[in-house]
Structure formats: C-alpha cells, structure tokens
Amino acid sequence: MMKKFILILLVVLLGQQAVNAQKAVKVFVVRHAEKVVDDPKAKDPELSPGGAERAVDLMKYLKGEKVDSIYTTNYKRTKLTAFPLADKIGIAIKTYDPSEQKALAKQLITHATGKKILIVGHSNTVLEIIEAFGTARPVKELTDDDYDYIFEITVKGTKADVKFNRYGKSHHSEEGTKKEMKSAN
Template identity: 35%
Template sequence: MKRLLLAAAISALTAASAMAQTVIIVRHGEKADASADPVLSDAGQARALALAEHLNDAHPSVILTSPLQRTRLTAAPTAEHHSVTSEAVPLDGGPGPHVAAIVARVRSLPQDATVLIVGHSNTVPLIARALGYADAADMPECEYDRVTTLHLMGDAAHGMVSRYGAPSTCPAA
C-alpha cells in the first residue's frame, strides 16, 4: 500500500512539473483601410472566423489583445466560441511597455493556462522573443496567416510556427 501511495505521489509530482503554459500568438486579420484604428476587411473577418476554427480544440482560458479594433475583432469569434472575455492590454508608451505588460500577464497565469494573444506585425515577434522564443522571425506588413505556438516551462520556451486561414500574399523576396 505504501509503495502504491509513493508511486502515486511521484507520478503527481512528475505530471505537475511537466505542465506548460501554451501561448498562441497571431497577428490581427486584414484591415479595411489604412486609418489609425480600422475595422477588419471582409478578408480579415474571414480570417477571424478561420482562427476560431483553427483553435477549436485549443480551449484558450485567456485572450489578450491590444485596445485597437482590429485585434479585438480578430479575437472575437474565438472568445465567443470558448466563452472567454478578451482583455485589452494598453499600448501606452509604445511597443516596449505593451510587450512587457503582455509578458507580465502571461507569467502571472497558472502553469496549465492556454493563452491567445492577438497583436500586430511589430509586436508579435517581440512578444514571442520576450517569452523566450529566440527564433521568432520579424513579420512583414503583408503577413497575416502566421500562428506562433509556444510551450513555456519556467524560463524555457519551445515553439513552432504554423499557418491558418487563407495564405498571406506577400511578394516574393
């Protein structure tokens, strides 16, 4: 009986130490225009729906966006599907303080949390790097289909990049 209890305790400790936060980082969908705070275009709305479908099994418990419409509108179908309220993280002070606030919020969450972050072309790579994923590539202005998925265990971050929705149409380099 003691051996069984000891084995169960060791198993529970091993499982707890193997827990990792899952952080999914995307850029907002395509914009309707070049104004300061545009809504999503038809393609952007389709991308927001595609994101919800892509994350159907991910079950985010927290969704973080910037306060701009395009990030909130991109997150909305996923938030509705999973009954989660999006949290807008202020942009006060520019990208640096915004990224720091996002990282602090992620780090404050339980080890088993799944977080969706909807950012911008200039913040998505910065957020991934700040969370420990050094391989995060810069994002061109024409790229909308990148999904960076990180698994955080302490200070270590393991990540992968995938695509969702319609392919971005960036000109060949």
C-alpha cells in the same frame, strides 16, 4: 497533532508546486487579421471582409485547443480578430498595452501554468511578444502582408520553445514556406 497537520500541509503544498512546475503554459500569438485600408489616416480601422473571414479561420484553427484566456491590444482590428473565438468559447477579451509585453509574458509564465492563451498583436509587436517569453524569433520579420502566421509558444519551467504554422488563406508560396521552415530549424 498540530505538528503532524503542518507537516502534511507542507507535503501537499510542495507536491502541488512540483505538479505545477511540470505543467506548461501554451501561448498562441497572431497578428490581427486584414484591416480596411480605404482611409490611410484611420488609426483604428475595422477588419476587411477578408480579415473577418480570417478571424473565423482562427476560431476554427483553435477550437479544439480549449483556450483559457485571450489578450488583445485596445484596437478594433485586434479585438475583432479574437472575437469569433471568444464568442464561441464564452470568455471575455482582456486588453494589454503593447509597451508592457514583457510584464504580460512574465505574469503568464508565473500565473498561467497549465493554461492556453491567445495573444493578438500587430506586425511590429508579435515578434517582440515571442521574445518576451524567452524564445528566439522563428522568422526574421513580419511584413505588412503577413496575416497568416500563428506562433505557438510552450513554456515549461525555465525552458521555452516556439513553433509556427499558418492558418486561413495563405499569403505565401509553398516554396517560400519550405525555405522559411528550414531556416527556422
């Protein structure tokens, strides 16, 4: 009787692992919204009015995605970018250290199967986050004016894919966007 129970338990556990292996982790990565630039010495500025508007645009963009977790760096501008969505769906924002992006990516790939995650970073960390999930950079660089990109990474098993789009007020011409999309493909 005990052998039969152990065998059934083993079959159930293996079946659950197979189901989890087929589920993807979906990660949305954005740069923080526009910040106040009045004081160039300010190390932790708030969002500008345009940045606050973009944060609401991000919430609207992701409202149907059923985001399970939100990660930001420990800066006002990243937290305020994520706040409208976190408030709307009723979840707490978790912070991560930008120097530990690879560890965060590994943790999410391993433990967040079937989940949807938002990560808010900075112009000099977003592309590194994308690479930490095992994909190539979909754009060459992010400039100080690039606030409207949203990157969608899907990791299923050992395969990772990334796509990008834009949200909120555009910082780019339509022709430039078409060139970029062609070069990413």
